[in-house]
Amino acid sequence: MANITFQGLGKVYPGGVRAVEGVDLEVEDGEFVVLVGPSGCGKSTTLRMVAGLEEITDGTLRIGDRVVNEVAGKDRDIAMVFQNYALYPHLSVRQNMAFPLERRRAHGGTVRRLIAPGYRRAAREEDQKIQAEVSRAAEVLGITDLLDRKPGALSGGQRQRVAVGRALVRRPAAFLFDEPLSNLDAKLRVEMRAELKALHDRLGATMLYVTHDQEEAMTLGDRLVVMDGGRVQQCAPPREVYEQPTNRxxxxxxxxxxxxxxxxxxxxxxxxxxxxxxxxxxxxxxxxxxxxxxxxxxxxxxxxxxxxxxxxxxxxxxxxxxxxxxxxxxxxxxxxxxxxxxxxxxxxxxxxxxxxxxxxxxxxxxxxxxxxxxxxx
Amino acid sequence: MKRRGSRLLTLALLAAGAALMLFPLWWMLVVSLETPSNAGAATVEVGAISAFPADPQWSNWTEAMRAVGTVEWQGFLDALANSILVTFLTVTATVFSCSLVGYALARVRFRGRGLLFAVMLGTMMLPPQVTMIPMFLVFRELGWVDTILPLVVPAFFGNAFFIFMFRQFMAQVPEALVEAARLDGCAHLGVWWRVMLPMCRPVIAITAVFTFIFVWNDFLGPLIYLHSEEKATLAIALNSFRNQYGGLEDVQYLMALSLITMIPCILLFLVAQRQFIEGLGSGAVKG
The missing domain is CATH 2.40.50.100 (RNA polymerase II/Efflux pump adaptor protein, barrel-sandwich hybrid domain)
Known part of the structure; x- marks a missing residue:
């Protein structure tokens, strides 16, 4: 786990549109911080900059002690859960969850597996570790019985659990969530909200969460970052934001x-x-x-x-x-x-x-x- | 009642259309199995043909294969092997190159992407006859005449129509899926290979089937570039066979060899029919 530090973070799109401006924020190790605001306020762009999916045009971003402005998303040690789940439809749940670990394995070469016994042994051990990690995450999320299904055969809530599972297996320094509950119906959203909160309490992981739903933000976050017009309007615990808002x-x-x-x-x-x-x-x-x-x-x-x-x-x-x-x-x-x-x-x-x-x-x-x-x- | 009537009418029209389409195939099959005298009569007079020969001459088929080229069996087997090799390489190369270029045009942001896409579409307007002579001159300068290279190598540079199909299909895939794959550790090639290609199965099927049928039946390309008998493809061998056995007394052999040449295309269509139709549909809707 790690803290995330924003120093004057900004994003200007080609054409001069300024989406995010001067964001200064320290997300502590193990903290659950929710970025909240209306559509177009810059919260998703901020999250995508942390993920490495958007180039940072101003300021500095640190994950742990490392400045990651120029580091590719896959090398930032973060995992992201997307709004529309982004599960690979041609892979089973098990394969979806193993996918990020498969990409990181040191002994994955099919040809070398065939010709080098030592390599084959190491690859087999790696296989076992990956499967153990997938099983552990599936157990935590209660989706063990879904592991051999394809995403198309799952309900919205189950897909969201699998998406969280895919993030979980990586044991990343930080989890990023981009409006992960907005495609679910109201009842399921409340259930999943509670599950995410419980998961955070259990893992003690650093989580950065984007939502436009202020009720979701209030219930989930240790701290809220309210954004508008690309700027942070207030960053404080939910109760403080509610009772002592900094501005209108x-x-x-x-x-x-x-x-x-x-x-x-x-x-x-x-x-x-x-x-x-x-x-x-x-x-x-x-x-x-x-x-x-x-x-x-x-x-x-x-x-x-x-x-x-x-x-x-x-x-x-x-x-x-x-x-x-x-x-x-x-x-x-x-x-x-x-x-x-x-x-x-x-x-x-x-x-x-x-x-x-x-x-x-x-x-x-x-x-x-x-x-x-x-x-x- | 009215609905049932219209359904019957639809079925009748479809059956009539299917019969019309299948008639030449049935005619070829029947003639290929007739005795020489009956086959000649059936060719001259439609009424002389039976629904199915009373005594099918299956030996016509083996005789036809044996008689291809100057050495018994060798000519046919060479032509078959050449056709399989050229078709396999071309289909593989077309799927590989078109999907890769389609991915780049759909998913990789780079300066001039729109212009390149427009230029690529522009090449679809050029009839092959326009480029035939310049291409021949280039391949002759490279010393590739009488090799399969002029038939295969261009396929590694893509085909505008199939690139367009792949590009349209891949552009429909949610961006989040590509982003998830990139965060999971894939570079562009990894996204293409591990995420996009498995999802593009309908487009791959349609590209493979179309390319297979075109290359397997291609006559002009091999005629221009392949001169030796041992390098001929089945289409060229069939043409030589026609020159040799084109008379009425040998028409059963010609029909037998024509049918044998067609069998892979028919089988392929039957096997890939579902994905083929799915691919056509997705191209139409998503394009």
């Missing part, structure tokens, strides 16, 4: 439903949004300026008499989600979502749309204006 983009990207944003003016500890005056305390201290108020949907509730931070709203729709409900509210020109327990379903109604919603001042976040405005408090 991260706050909006992480969490389902997305964080609510309301623009207003703050002065002397009070925020003014339309008619409403919200005493936010120290966060809103200082001279008059425009800020953006961020509120998590699960922190919005129906106001009680005496709530200091309350807003007049109109109920636009109520979505019953079984164990909870999402209430869509109109506040001035802004639309907010409140996520409430199902027992409150009867309290929100489109037929009696006037409502007052409230939040705790300590749970509000303030950002500078703009899509990437920095968090003020």
């Amino acid at each position: 983009f991260v706050a909006g990207f992480v969490g389902t439903p997305s964080m609510n944003f309301l623009e207003g003016e703050v002065a002397d500890g009070t925020m003014t949004i339309g008619e409403a005056r919200l005493p936010l305390g120290n966060a809103a201290a200082g001279s008059s300026r425009t800020v953006v108020l961020g509120l998590r949907p699960d922190r919005l509730r129906m106001a009680e008499p005496g709530d200091p931070c309350a807003l007049e709203a109109t109920v636009a729709s109520v979505e019953d989600l079984g164990d909870r409900c999402d209430v869509r509210l109109q506040v001035g020109h802004a639309e907010l979502v409140a996520r409430r327990p199902a027992r409150e379903l009867s309290r929100w109604s489109v037929s009696a749309p006037a409502a007052r919603v409230a939040f705790e001042p300590t749970e509000a976040l303030l950002f500078d204006p703009g899509p990437h405005g920095a968090r003020i408090s």
